[in-house]
Amino acid sequence: MTRRNGEAVVRVENLHKSFGALEVLRGIDMEVHKGEVVVIFGRSGSGKSTLLRCVNFLEDPTSGLIEVAGVRLEGGHRTKGKREQVRQIRIKAGMVFQQFNLFPNMTVIGNVMEGPLTVKGIPEHDARANALELLAKVGLSDKADEYPIRLSGGQQQRVAIARALAMEPDVMLFDEPTSALDPELIGEVLTVMKSLATDLHMTMIVVTHEMGFAREVANRMVFFHEGVILEQGTPDEMINHTKYPETKKFFEAVL
């Protein structure tokens, strides 16, 4: 099951992030290899979302190093020269948000085509064909011309996944993708995410509390605690044989 011997798609070295006096990340080292599905979990405030947002520089790391698909970038002050590198990293890392963040001024297919059209300059005809294919993949071909507002939360999130996939990213970042959904809608989103892992062998970093998903799909689980990685391992190692009382306590709370 593990495919850890591939090249590293994401590399994080000694990453620190502070918001004012509060140090949220206190030295994170992590590598994610091609085709690997890594689930990050931990209590709220442990820094797991912040790490994800540092990987594509939605938050500027205070210090440390981020490498995504060969683009290396130091943390610290965002200079003009860095801006273009940040953009390159973002193009290579697709992001799915907790709140979906679809563009309400565009139709569903417009959302999926937007990245390829505007950012990559792909011809409209090709972008449309590719978008239709992706919408079929997430099971929403019939909603292509609807506006996002008319879709359920689960449908919106699947469109958001298609939108990120349309950029043909090297890695997908999922920031609590099912936390804002009604319980009955969670399944459809997880099913799509599973198929990304099993059918497309997509490299994925997923911040989630869905332990069922982690057990089934993750190659590795990483437990965040107070801004550091406390432990990591396969789902079996983590869920059934954890060495740390903090991890045990977390599982008792969610399982």
Next chain:
Amino acid sequence: MEGAAQASARVPFRLKVAFVWVVIFTILGLLFAAADFNTQFMRDSADYVLRGLLYTVVIALAAIVLAVVLALIGALGRLSSNPVAYGVSGFYTSFFRGTPLIVQLFLIAFALPVVVGNLGLSSGIEDLLTLDSLVAGILALGLNYGAYMTEIFRAGIQSVSHGQSEAADALGMTYGQKMKRVVLPQAFRVIIPPTGNEFIAMLKDTALVSFIGATVGQEEIFRRAQLVGTRDFLPLEAYLLAAMVYWALTAIFTFFQGKLERRIGKGYVRGGATGGTTKKFLPSGGAGGVAGGGGMVEIETDEMSGGPELPGQSH
């Protein structure tokens, strides 16, 4: 009694309001007839005054275009972390909101050429800044309204949720792409209704341009009303005529503004089919129009589109 109340409840609200309007107009009409206005003069002058419509509309259109450009730049400046951009836009809005429009109009029309002349700059610049009254009017109105609209634009841009901006960033968009494709189209939904109001207010403020004179043949409505009114010693008839023209003009633009708002509402309304068959959108307030009670309005209320209160406008 109860029967009468029930009968009354069956008459649609709009019909009742229409009746009130008819009564008001009847009373006004009777007063008008009794006051012995010179209607012959009004009919004769209508053609001359109406030819001023072109200049009124040209001034207002050109000025609103200028104001929109200035407001967009001003708003981006107000939201910028660059101290120069922030400072300059702050000065601009403070000055043009802090002084009367009529003073700005006189400054631009009369003071600007003199000041430039006293600075001893080349006479070419001086000539350039000796403005035609039409141009001076456009400049003054555009600068003044642009300053007010900077706040409308700023609030509109801020109404677009941070998540939208992050989603655009995450796709790898540049600042310009993000603004053009994601933030501004959504901000305009919030910006356009009050901008329409500003335009309608501006249509009326074009009358102030009459104070700096006008090239013969290029007078706007109010200037023409003044001219015919003084010529024939019938100022009341002339001003009444001007009032009617302005009123009709604003009513027409208010109607179109409502249509525009409904178009922009697309994508924000739940239920109903796509493509214009949805029944009711945002209520569009209007001069001469009555806001229909309780439309089937369902607007998205989550943070994706929740607009903030716009700053109050007072000219």
